[in-house]
Structure formats: C-alpha cells, structure tokens
Amino acid sequence: MRYEVWAPAAETVEVETGGARHAMTRAERPGWWTADVGAGTGEPDYGFVLDGDGPFPDPRSPWQPDGVHGLSRAYDHDRFKWSDEGWRGRPLAGSVLYELHVGTFTPEGTFDAAAERLDHLVALGVDAVELLPVAAFPGRHGWGYDGVHLWAVHGPYGGPDGLKRFVDAAHRRGLAVVLDVVYNHLGPSGNHLGRYGPYFTDAHQTPWGPAVNVDQAGSDEVRAYILGNALMWLRDYHLDGLRLDAVHAIRDQRALHLLEELAASVSRLSARTGREMFLIAESDLNDPRLVTSREAGGYGLDAQWSDDFHHALHTLLTGERQGYYADFGSPAVLAKTLTRVFLHDGTWSSFRGRTHGRPVDTHRTPAHRFLGFLQNHDQVGNRATGDRISASLSPGLRKVGAGLLLTAPFTPMLFMGEEWGAGTPWRYFSDHQEPELARAVSEGRRREFADHGWASEDVPDPQDPETYRASILNWSELDEPGHRELYEWYRALIALRRAEPELTDPRLTEVAVEHGESWFVIHRGDLRVAVNLGPEPLPLPDGDVLLASSTEVDGSGLPGESVVILRTPGRGRT
Structure with missing residues (x-):
C-alpha cells in the first residue's frame, strides 16, 4: 500500500x-x-x-475509528454500492432547505436514524437537507464546528458508510443533501496539522487564533488541502452542495481568492459529473460580491445567508433589541430587507460602531441567491439557554413568522423542529475529554453571558451531558394538537410556494411593501401577503384568499396576529 x-x-x-x-x-x-x-x-x-x-493521524485521514486522537484507517470509496445512478441533483433556485444536526435530530444521533425521518421532510415539502458539520471532532457529542479531521466522517454518527447511506436514502426520495464545512479554523483537541507544515499563520488572526494559511509561504499545499477536501465531499459522498462556514474569517490576500478558486473547481466537477452542485456562504460582510458571477468580478458562489433578514424578522416578532439586534425591529427595516436584502448596505451599524456592507444590485441579482430563515443553529444555540423563538411567541405570531419567511423572495431554510414549534431547546454542547479544555469551555461560556447579566447557574454547562440530551428533538410533540396545527401550516405554505410562481419569482424589483406600525402588505406580483402583528383586527385588503393562518379571516377583517395570502381581484392565473 x-x-x-x-x-x-x-x-x-x-x-x-x-x-x-x-x-x-x-x-x-x-x-x-x-x-x-x-x-x-x-x-x-x-x-x-x-x-x-x-x-x-494522517492530515487527510479518511476514517478515524478511534476518535480524533487515534490512528487513521484506510477507506476505499469504490466499495460502497450506490443506488442513485440517475440522480442529477436539484437546483437551489425554488428550493426549501432544512438544517439539521445529526446528533440531536433523533435520540439515536446517527445517520441511519436520521434517514428513517426523511419521509417526514418529504411530506413537509422540503427539497434539500443541510447537515451541520460531520467532519471528525473531539468526543461523542458536539456541534461539529471544532472538527480536526476534515477528510474523515465523525465515527459516532456512523462513519463514512453511514453518511453515504444517508445521502443515498435522501436521493431516493428526491432530496438533495448539503454539508456544512469549516475552512476558517480547526478545533484545538487532536489538531496536529501544525506539526506537519504551515497550515496556520500568525500573519492573520481570527476569533479562534492564528488563521488558516491560504496566502502566506507554503499556502499552495494548504489551499490544495482545502480544495481537495471540498471536491471529495461532492464527488465521493455524492453531496449536492456545501455551506461554507464564516467565510469572512478566511483571510486571503491573494489576487485569486480561495472562494473564487473553489467556485471554479466545483463548476468543473459539476460539468464533468453532470450533476447540479452549489456553494452557499455564511458571511458577516454583507457583500454581494460573494454571489456575483466570476465573469462580473465576483467570487461566483451560488448563495449566501442573509442574517439581516433574520434579525429584522426576529426583532419585529419578539421585541428584542439587545446586541446586534439594536438597529433592527421596525417595520421599515423588514421592508428594506425584503426589497434590498441587507439593512446594512453601506449604512451605519451601531453594534459595530461604523458603516457596514455594500448594496445589492436588485436589478441584476436574483433573490434566490440569499437564504432567509426564521431560525438556525447559530441564532438558537448561541442564546444563553438555547431557547427557540417558539418559546417566546404566541401561536399566532409563530404562524406569522412562518408566513413571512415562506412568502419572502429568498431561498427559505428551516431549522429542525421549527415546523412544529419544537419545545426542546437547542443548546451549545461539547464533549472534550481533556479536563483543562473542558473546564475552559464551560467557564468561557458562562463568562460570556455573565457580561450580559446572566447568573452562571442559569447558563447550561456545555460539558454537562444533560445539556446535550435536552437538545434532542422530541418527535412525539408532532402528534400534539398545537404542534400538529403549526406543522400543517408549514406544509400548506410550502405547497402554496410551489404552486404559485410569484412566490419563487427571483426578481427583487417585483417585490413591494406597504406598512404601518403593526401591519404589512407585501406585493409579490399578483399576490399580496397581508400581516397583522397587533392584537386588534384590521381591514382586509381586497382579493381572493388563497391561504390564511386564522380561521377567523373573512370579509370583515384581518384578525390580530395573523397572516393571509390573497390574489389581486380579477387577476387569476392563466
């Protein structure tokens, strides 16, 4: 060998x-x-x-059966028998994504157990599953963002064969699979890359320490390591796309940015295999150049997350204004994000103490290049207690939030359990085996929130196994009356989104918003989305009702805390 x-x-x-x-x-x-x-x-x-x-261990280890500190094991990709020979992928445009964490999606916390729940996602109407990182990370339980063996699949989830079985099962059901990958840093436990070569550089610093070396001496091989890893997931595991974590922390001063090189490499692989593939970035920069074509001077990625839309929606529904939410919360802010994507597009950011962002060319940039969400792993798990938005909203406002998300012009993404208003939190948890590192993580988490007035005993300990167990979805909730009603609302919204072309129209120029202090009317072509955030009924716009969150909607008005989708009178589809 x-x-x-x-x-x-x-x-x-x-x-x-x-x-x-x-x-x-x-x-x-x-x-x-x-x-x-x-x-x-x-x-x-x-x-x-x-x-x-x-x-x-081998830096390119394909399998770590004994964990990140153990030896590597060879793995032959050709031995797995796929059944998806006819699969050609799904386009990102028009799709609905569903973000899930393998370890807490089911009590078993494995790929095989998650695959048994895929029919639920098909019935919901989802088109693509986005998996949180599965590259080998320390311990048994964790978010996966402290992975140290980027080429190996986490053993407790089911290892490389387990991931392939999951992808194969998803493809049989018509579901695409996207994987979250982390190229901006690696975890500290079990990380031996620095012994092998200049994988990191002090020339740039990130929140996690020295940056991954993609632009200093020796960086050619580091870039090849990252590019090869990305192509491996798409080629050998038949994945349909990658979500690139926090690309603003990839510090690259080369003329050819790593992201542009990655986009070009994936385009070549897609052409060679005849499969649709896409790249989605998470970025704090509010920079549309990420999703601008390479021919037009951009990086050529297919989409990026839109935190500003989330913040606008979250603050309007909850009333929260702390931290980075400070500039959000008004109807005008939500209206701007619905029509121009970013609130901060060269405007003042009080949280940052400076201007931030760059405008989106709404005439040339399709809205599906931006992912919208009401919840995601960060916006839930990075809260002190991991509480979901459903914990603080009335049933009516939960439906309003879903209605605004799934009728927005963006590519919508749901967070696991959101569709039934899961009562389980989703907390920050880890399983570091080194006592000093475990203690540092626990103390650091509590110290972070102590600065915001939280008592240490009220912040769950990431290393406590109960913190992990409390985050596992309770699937029995789905059969309970209130949860079932919300689930059916999500199903109806997704079905309407698929049935009405106006709702997947990517033209931002075709979105218009009227609003008052507690109401919205969003125009999507011949459709109107009328929202009442307040407690009192409001006049209902003229039109034929296609879907309503409240059974009390009639010709007399729009009930409090409700949303209705209407067609303009006399403008039926032809």
Missing part, C-alpha cells in the same frame, strides 16, 4: 502500521514523502512519525 504525506519541515518521516515503522522517502513534489508498504492481513491502522515523534 502506498502512503503519502506533506511534511515540508521534517528531516525524517516514517509511517507506523501494524506495530512496525517504515521509513518514507522524499517525493519529487516539494515537501511530500512516500512509502510503499507490503500488504499484510487486512489494512491495519496507521500514523506518521515526524522526526521520531508520533505517530500522528
């Missing part, structure tokens, strides 16, 4: 496998080492010894 590794600073490199060490020799490619070891019984686990120190 041939072993290869990039370790440019090492004087000697050995591969340890089957209890024996074998010397590696320098390859023609600068910094690379190779060794051919005769096959023994099976394929034993292996690691690399650098200048006598080790063994350490």
Whole structure:
C-alpha cells in the first residue's frame, strides 16, 4: 500500500502500521514523502512519525475509528454500492432547505436514524437537507464546528458508510443533501496539522487564533488541502452542495481568492459529473460580491445567508433589541430587507460602531441567491439557554413568522423542529475529554453571558451531558394538537410556494411593501401577503384568499396576529 504525506519541515518521516515503522522517502513534489508498504492481513491502522515523534493521524485521514486522537484507517470509496445512478441533483433556485444536526435530530444521533425521518421532510415539502458539520471532532457529542479531521466522517454518527447511506436514502426520495464545512479554523483537541507544515499563520488572526494559511509561504499545499477536501465531499459522498462556514474569517490576500478558486473547481466537477452542485456562504460582510458571477468580478458562489433578514424578522416578532439586534425591529427595516436584502448596505451599524456592507444590485441579482430563515443553529444555540423563538411567541405570531419567511423572495431554510414549534431547546454542547479544555469551555461560556447579566447557574454547562440530551428533538410533540396545527401550516405554505410562481419569482424589483406600525402588505406580483402583528383586527385588503393562518379571516377583517395570502381581484392565473 502506498502512503503519502506533506511534511515540508521534517528531516525524517516514517509511517507506523501494524506495530512496525517504515521509513518514507522524499517525493519529487516539494515537501511530500512516500512509502510503499507490503500488504499484510487486512489494512491495519496507521500514523506518521515526524522526526521520531508520533505517530500522528494522517492530515487527510479518511476514517478515524478511534476518535480524533487515534490512528487513521484506510477507506476505499469504490466499495460502497450506490443506488442513485440517475440522480442529477436539484437546483437551489425554488428550493426549501432544512438544517439539521445529526446528533440531536433523533435520540439515536446517527445517520441511519436520521434517514428513517426523511419521509417526514418529504411530506413537509422540503427539497434539500443541510447537515451541520460531520467532519471528525473531539468526543461523542458536539456541534461539529471544532472538527480536526476534515477528510474523515465523525465515527459516532456512523462513519463514512453511514453518511453515504444517508445521502443515498435522501436521493431516493428526491432530496438533495448539503454539508456544512469549516475552512476558517480547526478545533484545538487532536489538531496536529501544525506539526506537519504551515497550515496556520500568525500573519492573520481570527476569533479562534492564528488563521488558516491560504496566502502566506507554503499556502499552495494548504489551499490544495482545502480544495481537495471540498471536491471529495461532492464527488465521493455524492453531496449536492456545501455551506461554507464564516467565510469572512478566511483571510486571503491573494489576487485569486480561495472562494473564487473553489467556485471554479466545483463548476468543473459539476460539468464533468453532470450533476447540479452549489456553494452557499455564511458571511458577516454583507457583500454581494460573494454571489456575483466570476465573469462580473465576483467570487461566483451560488448563495449566501442573509442574517439581516433574520434579525429584522426576529426583532419585529419578539421585541428584542439587545446586541446586534439594536438597529433592527421596525417595520421599515423588514421592508428594506425584503426589497434590498441587507439593512446594512453601506449604512451605519451601531453594534459595530461604523458603516457596514455594500448594496445589492436588485436589478441584476436574483433573490434566490440569499437564504432567509426564521431560525438556525447559530441564532438558537448561541442564546444563553438555547431557547427557540417558539418559546417566546404566541401561536399566532409563530404562524406569522412562518408566513413571512415562506412568502419572502429568498431561498427559505428551516431549522429542525421549527415546523412544529419544537419545545426542546437547542443548546451549545461539547464533549472534550481533556479536563483543562473542558473546564475552559464551560467557564468561557458562562463568562460570556455573565457580561450580559446572566447568573452562571442559569447558563447550561456545555460539558454537562444533560445539556446535550435536552437538545434532542422530541418527535412525539408532532402528534400534539398545537404542534400538529403549526406543522400543517408549514406544509400548506410550502405547497402554496410551489404552486404559485410569484412566490419563487427571483426578481427583487417585483417585490413591494406597504406598512404601518403593526401591519404589512407585501406585493409579490399578483399576490399580496397581508400581516397583522397587533392584537386588534384590521381591514382586509381586497382579493381572493388563497391561504390564511386564522380561521377567523373573512370579509370583515384581518384578525390580530395573523397572516393571509390573497390574489389581486380579477387577476387569476392563466
């Protein structure tokens, strides 16, 4: 078997496998080492010894059966028998995404158990599943954003075969699968990349420490490591897209930005395989250049999350104004995000203490390039107690929030359990095995919220197993009357979105908003979305009612805390 590794600073490199060490020799490619070891019984686990120190796992390890600190194991992608030969993917435009965390989506916390719930998503009307990170991370339970083996699938979820079974099952049901990947940092526990080469640089700093080195000396191989990883997920695991975590923290000063290079690489893979593939960025920059075509000087990504739309919607429904919500909360702000995407598009941000963002060209940029959401893992899990928006809203306002989300011009994304108003929180949890790191995570979490007036005993300990267990969805809620009613409302909204072309029209220029202090009328072509946020009834606009959140809607008015979708009188579809 041939072993290869990039370790440019090492004087000697050995591969340890089957209890024996074998010397590696320098390859023609600068910094690379190779060794051919005769096959023994099976394929034993292996690691690399650098200048006598080790063994350490392979930076490109495809499988870590004993966790991030264990040895690596070879994995043959060709051995898996796929059944999705006819799958060609789904376009992002017009789709509804559903974000889920494998470890808390079901009590079992595995790919196979999650696959058993896919029929629920089909019945809901979802088009694509977005998985939180599954790259191998420390311990058994965690969010996945502290992954350290980017090429390996987390073992407790089911490993590489488990992920493939999940993707295969999704494709059989017509569902695309998107994976959240993290290229802006790696977790500290089990991270040995710095021993191999200049994977990190002090030239740039991020919230997690030194930046991943994509633009300094030695960065060619680091970029190849990231690009190769992204293509591996799409090619070998048949994934349909990637969600790129916090791309604003990828510090790249090269003329060809890593994101642009990635977009071009994925386009080539898509053309070669004949499958639809897309890239979605999370970014704090409010910069439409991310989703501007490469031909027009942009990075050429397919979509980006729109936090401003979330903030506008959340604050209007809840009344919260703390922290980064300070500039949001008025009807005018929601109207701006519905028609121009970003609130901060070169305007003053009081939270940042400076102007922020860049305008979206609403005449040229389709709205489906921006993901809208009422909830997501960050906006729930980064709250002190992980409380969902449903914990603070009346049943009427929950329906209003869903109505505004699913009739907005953006690509909508739901967070698991949102569709039935899950009563379970979704908290920040971790499972670090090193006592000092575990203590630092617990204390840091409580210290973060103590600065905002929270008592330490009221902030769940991330390392407490109960914090994880409390975050697991309770599927029995789905059969309870209030939850079932909300679920059926989500189903009806998604079905209407699919039936009415106006609701997937990507032209931002075709969206207009009228509003008062507690009401909205949103125009989507021949459709109107009328919203009453207040407690008292309001006059109902003229039109034929297509869908209403309240059974009390009639010709006399629009009830308090309700939403109705109408067609302009005399403008039926042809």
